[in-house]
Amino acid sequence: MPIYCFVCECGARAEDVRTMESRNMPMPCPSCYREMDRDTVAEQTTTTMKEFHTPIEMHSIAPTNQAEHDQLVRAGAEMTREGVPVARSRHEKMRLLKLVGFVEKN
Ligand SMILES: [Zn+2]
Numbered sequence: 001m002p003i004y005c006f007v008c009e010c011g012a013r014a015e016d017v018r019t020m021e022s023r024n025m026p027m028p029c030p031s032c033y034r035e036m037d038r039d040t041v042a043e044q045t046t047t048t049m050k051e052f053h054t055p056i057e058m059h060s061i062a063p064t065n066q067a068e069h070d071q072l073v074r075a076g077a078e079m080t081r082e083g084v085p086v087a088r089s090r091h092e093k094m095r096l097l098k099l100v101g102f103v104e105k106n
Pocket residue numbers: 008009010011012029030031032033034
């Protein structure tokens with residue numbers, strides 16, 4: 001699930017892990033109890049918070065045998081019916097790539 005950022009009129013900041021569907025649910029301020037606003041600027045500064053518009057099917061790392069399939073499933077990967085891993089965010093994509101032995105190069 002993605003992390004959403006919130007900011008309050010009093011200056012307090014908070015982060016919350018939520019489903020995409022509940023991203024705009026009220027977030028009470030931990031210090032003054034007013035309702036906080038989404039801080040989309042803060043969200044954009046962290047790539048792990050970015051959700052893909054459409055989940056991507058990662059055909060390049062689709063398991064070719066049962067052991068690879070089991071490894072992905074054990075790691076909590078979402079799979080299509082055809083057995084292709086699905087990533088809903090950059091964070092998840094990188095996690096799955098790392099899991100199967102790809103390393104991010106910067
Ligand atoms: Zn506040």
